Amino acid sequence: MNKLRFFALLLAFAPALGLAAGGGPLESSGTDLSDKASLQRGAGLFMNYCSGCHALSLHRYSRIASDLDLEPAVVEATLMQGDANIGExxxxxxxxxxxxxWFGKAPPDLSLTARARLGGPDWIYSYLKGFYVDETRPAGWNNTVFPGASMPHVLWELQGIQRPVYEQGADGMTHVAKLELAKPGRLDAKQYDQVARDISAFLEYVAEPAALKREAIGVWVILFLAFFTFLAYLLKVEYWRDVH
Ligand code: HEC
Incomplete structure (x- = not known):
């Protein structure tokens, strides 16, 4: 009973712990792994804007082709760089x-980040939305979700440039209260949210490719169980007819 209570407590406080570990509140990403178009856009965005620094070394190009319903030729033409082979x-x-x-920190492999970070895709989504200018940082950028991150805001042309609005906390320290758009980017807020969502969804899929199939199979399992329950019910009616 005590153990149970402990786990219930842990569950109840998980969001708060995530908050403490992440440095700022996380926004809900709204990713949807059954939305193939979103995953395909996410793959394109990742290859364009992120793969220059980050590897997904546990994932193959050919797997993207089969999982995301893309022709291998399309993957080769649009997603692959240099002289990479589709099986690599x-x-x-x-x-x-x-x-x-260059950055003071080697850009990490992102194969498992969507599972390693508390909050998963929500963490990545909030991170991509949380960059703001900070002259005290070497790259000129800081992040609300990952304070002191050494990654520059590579999507600033899309999102625009955000400036922090500071406030004095109860502990006497200054905190970032919110971010303001100081210079608009090429996209409006809604379009940029979609970009961040697509990339987060793609990284969520990369971190657990089997989830795509599992979720698709899940529906059939439920249908099978429902059908089987129905059969069992018919059988029961049949047996009880003899008993009565
Ligand atoms: C110019 C190089 C560069 C590019 C391009 C880049 N990043 Fe990064 N990224 C970094 C560096 C460096 C870090 C390490 C930050 C640190 O630990 O201080 C990082 C860290 C991260 C992390 C945190 C990983 C973790 O768990 O610590 C995520 C998530 C991430 N990047 C996502 C992205 C995405 C998504 C893109 C494309 C939109 C991208 N990055 C493009 C350099 C880059």
């Missing part, structure tokens, strides 16, 4: 040492 894992052009030297 998704690597980045940056050597770990260069990343360390």
């Amino acid at each position: 894992n998704i690597n980045t052009g940056i050597a770990a040492g260069d990343g360390q030297a």
